[in-house]
Amino acid sequence: MQTHKAKRVEITIEAIMQSRLTDALTKAGVTGYTILPVFGGSGRSGQWSRSGQVSRASGMVCVVCMIRPDRLDGLLDAAFEVVERHIGVVSVVDCEVLRAERF
């Protein structure tokens, strides 16, 4: 099966920042992303869990984005602008994708 080199970017960010992030990604030319729910976590700002929560103040989501390697820098710049002052994690992995025409 023919596969194509791509980058898998995973951005774990506060739920309240989700739409700001995805708007920024869209502006940076990202054509697709997938949002995974996050159940809980821990970091320098302490531990948290969504169970029983009503407020959107605590809680994160995970935005996963497959892109062509040459688009990576634009994406990271856009993402960084949004997460800069916020808690969260951005990671990048090399991957191969099927149906490259989609990216």
Next chain:
Amino acid sequence: MQTHKAKRVEITIEAIMQSRLTDALTKAGVTGYTILPVFGGSGRSGQWSRSGQVSRASGMVCVVCMIRPDRLDGLLDAAFEVVERHIGVVSVVDCEVLRAERF
């Protein structure tokens, strides 16, 4: 700690196609997979979110599958057959796993 080379395949596919995909994977000799819920996303076919939805028509799931490298091609062929006419993304990453006897 002893680790072993493997491939991590991630298939984001419509929820309604989930059982067809996992059946195909099982036929292709895949011994295990994990299904992550997906909260929303965006692609060429537009933006979507599961919030408030009753119908299974919109909504995707993410099937993650760790396999021995030599099984990759069989898996991708099987997956492609199912996703071919459908929206969704297939990506592959090199990984290391503990307890290789399980794969």
Next chain:
Amino acid sequence: MQTHKAKRVEITIEAIMQSRLTDALTKAGVTGYTILPVFGGSGRSGQWSRSGQVSRASGMVCVVCMIRPDRLDGLLDAAFEVVERHIGVVSVVDCEVLRAERF
């Protein structure tokens, strides 16, 4: 954008073992992790799904942890101790992260 080498460890483990695992990770010096819900899966011990379940007996979670490469061995030892007698999967991927000071 400046990125830094890191490892992305993904541990799929029974939900009942989650707190034991994260305690062990914390003891091993891990500074952050993110917990993703898992909707279902399949492996040598059969197929399962969370839908309609009340008991925590069946069901897994996915703990994702980005760490500095030199901490990997400590983490894997700690994780292995917990998952050893249990079902579940541990995988490691090379990644790049933004804001390395956080790891």
Next chain:
Amino acid sequence: MDQILSLAATNLLSPIILCFALGVLAALARSDLSFPEAVAKGMSIYLLFAIGFKGGVSVADHGIDARLALSLLAGIVLSFLLPLIAFALLRGMTGLSRLDAAAVAAHYGSISIVTFVAATSVLESSGIASEGYMVAVAAAMEAPAILSALWLISRGQGDGRRMDPELMREIMLNGSIVLLVGSFVIGGITGADGLARIESFIVSPFQGVLCLFLLDMGLVAGRGLREGGAVLRPGPLVFGVIMPVVGSAFGLAAGLLLGLSTGGVALMMVLSASASYIAVPAAMRVALPEANPSIYLTLSLGVTFPFNLTLGIPLYVAVASFATGG
């Protein structure tokens, strides 16, 4: 005419319609108001269970009417037939491709259970009785339309795009059909005694749950209009309003032929007029993935559903009253 208008006015100012409107407005204004998926599904399970159970109890009370089997048959025929009409209309009045037209057509042959529920509550508050087994007719009408649509496509393309047996099983045993039929049978078996035991769960809070459910549907419909509204050309839009009226005429004919009560005729019209937004879209994603879901979802949930809810139901009830002299 007066009756229609006054019924429509009362209807428009009922809590359930206002809740739906609130949802649409909130979504259009991009409020973050939203229901968790689990809560929406929970409410939908509740509504299906309650409506099925009550239908079954009513059948147990009044005995199995000779018309039950005929009504089921009529429902199945309508569900097979209406997509053909919808398809012809769509090909005539809109520029939709065969594929998109067939996918849309399937929705209009099938039914929307919430529209049905809303209609029963209008009937109740107007004191008009109806046959309890109409809920079984609703269940019977869910699936056949899908087969018609697939036949339309395979005929057109001759590519042997077949209905796989797995899909067939999925459609016939989809959750809402099983729950509706199952609770109908349970209601029928346990009858008035059974109802007495769970009445304060399935009868008293019903209207309130329906309000919240319609609020959620308004949110989903509004979101759909915001994202998918652009897709809709005038042609399909007009179809979304005309087709329910056309469908209701067939329902009216069937209801009169069967000799149903006023309420029964009205419900037969409502079922024929309403368009699926749960079962059929899912089936279309499997069977016709190339058809554009924005079109059929926006038409069904964003145009036809609100039309039926606000103007359609009072119209159908008034026509049924007039036609049956009830």
Next chain:
Amino acid sequence: MDQILSLAATNLLSPIILCFALGVLAALARSDLSFPEAVAKGMSIYLLFAIGFKGGVSVADHGIDARLALSLLAGIVLSFLLPLIAFALLRGMTGLSRLDAAAVAAHYGSISIVTFVAATSVLESSGIASEGYMVAVAAAMEAPAILSALWLISRGQGDGRRMDPELMREIMLNGSIVLLVGSFVIGGITGADGLARIESFIVSPFQGVLCLFLLDMGLVAGRGLREGGAVLRPGPLVFGVIMPVVGSAFGLAAGLLLGLSTGGVALMMVLSASASYIAVPAAMRVALPEANPSIYLTLSLGVTFPFNLTLGIPLYVAVASFATGG
């Protein structure tokens, strides 16, 4: 005998049993009908809260019976004891390994709160009174069985597989125990006044929620039977039907010794007869991960639970009536 049969017949045709049956059938037919996990958990919280609260109110009403402490003690003893008997039976009649046998045994010493709830509603509809504190006895019986099972294993293997203190805390403070005991205490403190304030929430809709909950349990049990049914040899299967009857005999003896009312004796039998499917499976996954969960889950939820629900409860109630002359 006649009484048992008629009670069994009434019971079999009650909405809750029919809902359970619908769930099992739907799952076996591989319908996609399913409840979101959150809804299932929400219903379970509701049921635990309501049953605990009502038990507490009933104790507040009737005063603390001298038998309360003794009944709790009896429950704890039974929970410790029954796993030993179950283990002996399993080793005798099935080919299960020590490990699997011990894991299964733990389930039968502990209790199923839904079976308990179903029994109280049978008692209520038969007009048989019972002690309100039986719900506290239920809570007391949840955990001890786990310790017995772990003792059986450590004795057998001498490998010092110890109960870690963390697990101990988890078991004693697991959600269902805390909720049951907590709402029991709250009900006891607020009494009839408190009940009056929330009666239309925890009393009236109770049976209806129970119906939907049992529908969900039917779905889960049916899915379990479909996947795990193959695991079950005739030996364990027979055990799944005999053990509840054996357990109920011990419950009967305890109830009579304590001098409980007819309803109290019946509930003591039901608690002894029922098998855990929430707290114990989770504890077993932590403490005995090598034991095969398909065996204990299928036995507890797929065999013993339906047996108790359909035939067991009427049998226990009839025997209790006979034995207490009630």
Next chain:
Amino acid sequence: MDQILSLAATNLLSPIILCFALGVLAALARSDLSFPEAVAKGMSIYLLFAIGFKGGVSVADHGIDARLALSLLAGIVLSFLLPLIAFALLRGMTGLSRLDAAAVAAHYGSISIVTFVAATSVLESSGIASEGYMVAVAAAMEAPAILSALWLISRGQGDGRRMDPELMREIMLNGSIVLLVGSFVIGGITGADGLARIESFIVSPFQGVLCLFLLDMGLVAGRGLREGGAVLRPGPLVFGVIMPVVGSAFGLAAGLLLGLSTGGVALMMVLSASASYIAVPAAMRVALPEANPSIYLTLSLGVTFPFNLTLGIPLYVAVASFATGG
């Protein structure tokens, strides 16, 4: 004084307070008792819808009071004003940075709808009437406090950290404001007729749902105290108890000036005394991400909320009764 104590005692032993206490204890003891997020959100939607709707119906019943507009205005002024006072107090009595102090201050200008709901049920059970539009005042007080806090910060730092228009829209159209105002309007339109249709959904089970919701809030608050409690120095802790009393004094003054009924004055005090834990924390995470959420969440949910729930409400009701001679 006697009245306060007896009201406080009755209040402390009401099911809703005991449920909250159970939740806190369970969380502190690290029980795994927890509500799914979806269930918690579902309950919160129910409560907001019910309280808004009932308020609207009450306005429809009593006619639009001339004081409605003035009361809304007073609420908005209070919401703008109280953060300034809170900020001054915090800077005076605690070592919090400007940023943390401003973030905390925003919470105290805004309101907690559950505190409001708990107060209305205390009023009801004491037979004290109140203006139905107080629920609209509650909605009006949610957002202005956020602007005050951002102004405090921008003034201090002169860095032009501006309120972006997107955030403004998010705050004004956040789910709870839209739902509260929307259902208030629907209740106002449909009036007593509308209420009659959904009464057994939004009135009868209300107290019971509130119990479970407070149990969940207790769990969340307890977890917060366990994790974030260490953050709290004596200064902020004392502030968390003093500020609601100070706020309530402003509410009292406003209520008396407006000439509200006893219940209305009490609710105005409760609104001024209560601190937000839903809308404001989310806005602070967006606008002031550097402020420490442990501080404001623990203060608002872990200190002030329980204080108001247990001692504050009886105090405010007693003072309002005394001041209005009611």
